[in-house]
Structures are given as C-alpha cells and as structure tokens.
Amino acid sequence: MKSINFGAKRRTFIPSIGVACLLSVCQIAMAQPAAPGVTVTSLGITGLNQFDTGLGSGGSFNWQDASANLNVTKQFTNQFAAGVNVRYNYQNWKWSSPTAFNGRGPWSSIETPALGMNFYYALSPEWRLGFVPTVEWSGESGTGTGGTATYGAVMSAARRFSKDLTLGFGAGVFRQIDQTKVFPYLIVNWNITDKLRLSNPLPAGPSGGAGLELSYALTDKWTLAGGGAYRSYRFRLNDTGPVPGGIGQNKFVPLFGRLSYQLARTTRVDLYAAATVGGNLSVVDASGNTPYSDSYKTGVAAALSLSHRF
Template identity: 40%
Template sequence: MNRKWVLGMGLSYDFERWNFNDISSIAGTAPWRQIHRIGLSLPVFHAPSLSWRLGAVPMFEFAGTPGANLEKSLSYGVVLTALKVFGPQLTLGIGAGVFSRLEEVSGFPYLAINWAINDQWRLQNPLRSGPAGPAGLELVYSPDERWTVGAGGAYRTYRFRLDEKDAIINGIGEVGFAFTFVRATRRLGAGITVDVTAGALFDGDLTVENDRHNDVGATGFDTTPMVALTLSGRL
C-alpha cells in the first residue's frame, strides 16, 4: 500500500498419512489414516516509525480427515506482533496468538527475532506462528547467496475433525509434539526456493474426543523421524 502499511495474503496446504500400532488406549483401532489442513492468512503490518513494526495476522484453517464436515473443521484466530528495530542487524519483539480450534480456545506468547550475528550466521524464527503454535527458533548459516543451512526446534499442537467413517464418528483428533530439525535451502531465482528438512518428533501425544467433546482415548508416541521437501514461491 505505502511505506507505512503492508497488506498480504498467504495460502498453505499440509497432508499427513498415519500408521498406528499398539493403540488399545484409543478405541483399539486406527482413529484416522489421513489429515488434510488448508490455511489462509491475511497479514497486515504497520510501521509507525523507523524503529517500530506492528503486525496483525488473521488466520483461518480447515483441518480434518477425508470426508469431514467442512464447516465443523474450521479453526480461526489472530497473531499479533510488536517489533523493535535496533538496527540493520537486529529486530526483536514479542508476539501472541489466540485461536478458536474446534470447540477449544487456546493462546500462546512467543519471542520474535531476526538477528544477523555476522555476514553468515543468523538467529531467526523458522516457522509462521498460527493455529498449531508459536514460531520456534533456528540458527542459520549462509555460506553464499544461494545456499543456507539451519538447525532449530519448535513445539506444535493441532486439532482436526474426524468424519463419519472414522472410528470416532465426527469426533476431534489432537496431536502435540516437540521437534528438532536440520534443513538445507537452495535459492533457484525468481523468488523460488527449495527446502530439504530432516528431523525428529518427540514427546508426542495423541488425544481423541467424541462428537460431544468428551475425551475417549489418549496415548503417546515414540520418537519419530521426519523428512520434508518444500517448494516455495513469492510474487
């Protein structure tokens, strides 16, 4: 819009496939097999001065198994940030998110940071804060203009709607876990990047609620390796 106001729009899609073993504590059968998550964000940023940046990011997410009721799969909320620009090397601030997530209201604070320690090392937030939680922290090394490598971690928790064919009809599933990762990013030009990420999920918990929002089962899961390939573009 102008130098003081910036508007944007973000779209996201996540797909997960699950396999279960030894799950007698959650209905004795696989509570779900696949999860789809579709997100929309509408960020608004304002710079009232050269040293301050304020942000508000309304977010909407549909999360559920195949066939889940779309209207009952909606989570929504907002992430607010206040950032202080200390100079070209350091931007530091605080943020908070509040979300209505399938019959549950949750919130979290987080540290927002972008610190260029030197020409090659940077400490930053690797993820976007949203319904699944805060943005985490990552230490990044950039040997040249095309390559970056990083290592970091975060905590994620998300809820999603089950459908009438799942073990708990029209219920709600919830997954929570901490994870650490390493990644390599290659810039391809024209605003396009490719990320390869490997890591592990640990301290994981699964919970299932029925359609009356009563817990019907819960269990933990073992440390699990993960690999991801991400293609990103910017207009």
C-alpha cells in the same frame, strides 16, 4: 512458509516442516518495506514423510504430508502493507495395531484448507506492528466444513535496534474447534555475524508460535540451519470412524535441521530432517470425554520444499 525479515541482508522464504506444519506468513512485521505500489507474491510447495513411529502403549503409525501455500502482499504506502494467504494441506495416516486405540487407527486422512490476511503498519522507521487473522477448516476426509473451523489472529510488535538486530513480541489467540488457545512468542532476527543468524523459522499461527532457528551461510548458495518449536493442532473426525464426530489432536516438539540451496535469486530448495519429541495423540468424543490418548516415541521425518517469489 514465508518469512521476510526486517533488517536482514536478504529476503528468505522458508517452508515449514512442523510435521503437520513445520509450514506457511511468518513475521512480515520485521520486513523491510517495499516501495509503495509494489506487490510481492510467493508460492511454496512441500512434501513430508514421517517414518514409522512407535506408540507408547504398543503399535506404531506413519504419515505423509503434502502442502501448498500462496501469499500475495502489497505495499500500499510507506507505512502500510496488506495481503492474503491461501494454503491447502493433506495428510495420509497409516496405523499398525495401535493398542491404546483398541487396535484401530482413530483417523486416516486429514484435509486442511486455510485462508488468512496480513496487515502491517510502521509506526516509525524502527517500530512495526502486525495483525494476521486466519481461518482454517481441519477435518478427516468426508467431514465437510461443519464443525471443523479453527479461527483467530496473531498480533505482533517488532523494533529494529540496528541493521543487524530486530526484536519483538507477539501473541496468538485461536479457537481450535472447541478449545481456545492463547500463546505468546518472541520475534527475533539477529545477524550475529555475516554468516551466522538467529531468527524465527516458522509462522506463528493456529498450531503454535514461531520457534527459533540458528542458520549458517556455507556459501552464497548453500545454508545450513537447525532449530525447534512447539506444535499442537486439532481436527474433526468423520462419522464412519471409531469415534464418530469426535476430535483428533496431535502435539509434539519438532527439532529440525535444514540444508538449503538458492537455485536463483527468488527460488530456493530446502531439505529438512526432523526428530519429533514429546509427542502425544488423543481423541475427544462427541460428549467431550477423552477415551483414547497415547504418547509416541521419538519419530524421524524428512521433507523437501520448493519456494519461489514472483
């Protein structure tokens, strides 16, 4: 995930571990504008493992996630910047006797390619507006793109009150396959001290808002942080599983810790540990009914990410 914060003392590129996405463009609406004609390109690669997690009705699951994200943004004028974001995400799920799903895993692997654009306009030196439309195709392997699209946009407005404080408000509107989702969120970038900072760690997008993270600079190269968010995403199931052509859904709250090391001025490694709480897995069949649904116990996940700005 990329995050460039307006009023910050440095530009930071943070991958997400949203356990299916604590990862992808955050609030460039808060970014310090580059000089006209400058293009910034960033690349992020993340691997994640959700360890074996118990289901409320019996059984368990675990899954692994691999993601790659490329963003290119150009500053066309002092006021206007625009760019494109390309992302690919792959998850591999494994199940052990899931009682609520008749002992059979409701899905196996999920693929999610995504394409987005970002537009930012500075009304004044203090105010900046953002508009980020996105479309992604999320489905179990073998589904293809038919009936898998999630599309919509995030809109934001942020005001710089001082060199250390930017606040704003945003809202996302997305059609998640067969369900429309609307959510508001706060934009926060506050350098509380030279070392302590409160900000948004995630991109607002189809799976939810930007969350909050408190970070502390241990040294010039090492940063320790912790935060949380709410995530919810839906994906189409293939025709060979227990619910042919249905829809799977995963909802949870990831609470995470982050340890980061700045390898170079534009390259960073992030190690994440997370607890997923309030989780729920469900399946909607082709008729719109929900034959299977189950909560899951607090899970533990770990992720490693490499991000680089060109």
